[in-house]
Amino acid sequence: MSFGLHHALREVRELKRHILTKQRFKGYSGRARALGGCTALAAALAIHRGYAPADLASLLVAWGIVLAVSLVLNYGALVYWFLYDEEVGRDWQSLKPALEVVPAFAVGAVASFACIRMGAVALLPGLWMCLYGLGNLASRHVLPRKISWVGAWYIAAGAVCLLWPQWAWSQPLVMGSVFFIGEWLGGLVLHYDEAEGRTIWSFFGLPNLSQSYE
Template sequence: MSDLHKALGDISNIRRQMAQSTQFRGYGPATLAATGVIALLAASMQSVLLPDPANHVSAYAGIWISTAVLSAALAGVQMYTRTRRMHSGLSDEMICMAVEQFLPAVGAGVLVTIALVRFVPTVVWMLPGLWQVIFSLGIFSSCRFLPRPMIAAGAWYLLTGLVCISFGDSRALDPWTMGLAYGAGQLLVAGILFVATPEGADEN
């Protein structure tokens, strides 16, 4: 029985090593472009419903957290089905690898949001910039199994996040600091995948 367990362990390690050396094709360009459009729609909604976000921090956070959850759910479902199609027998390993790369950034974003909203609401204007910087770190950590030009998307989010932080006040809560950053950023990601990944144009 121990020999069987050892053999199964060896097979698992081989499959994981194969996954680590394979370019991940589970992200679909059209779906990621759709998340960019969702960000632009959220910015439009904020501009109409929340003209003074600095005095309605919970509502502001609610709009953008809901947008993030919706976008993540859309991308997650599509990633699962696309990975099954693109990576076949390695799909489970590829999905786990993709999630492992981005999960620390997601966790950090959640904890930073809770800390600022709950304990230091006076500096909650920093949230858009911090979200974008943290998102850029998630992209950078994922670049090793994505097309090389994806570094440009990480650099975009890092730059926009730093610009938001440099405002130094509630101007950073303007709807378009998030809408344009994520709208353009996700369209950039989609464009890179479409051009750099042969299967990009075949997404269903």
């Protein structure tokens, strides 16, 4: 009887794990996140070494380019997954977890514009880090649970930058390093989750075009 009870509990745990796996969102690419982190660090190094102008307009353009590259990488990988993963079947409902973080980033865009307009640009690094951390935490129910640690990293770093804003803004390596570490950590979390059965990998090595959508 004891053996039967343990067997039943094991089956319940396996069923629960299977359900959680099926609910997990597979549209994000760990490789794309890692490349985005490299872009942030490269921009910070270019500014720090004087290869890029350090005036306000140039800094905003530089970080805007970093954002644009990261969006292309991450959402490009998302589109690739949506089009070519047979399990998705181009079902628009599968994109719901990615769309749920859009309001938070929209608020971030408005807050960023307000800071620039009011001359409080020194608050931007901390603001961006905290909002990015909240986005990671908001996704913890559909991504591997360890993504919560990535969110905590961003929020902790953002809090420090908000408390010492002038230091954070004047040292581009601070923001570059925070996003490099955070995106690599997030990329590793997603990568090891991908290794547990995901077959569509893009933007890091050759994509698997043999599994094209029928």
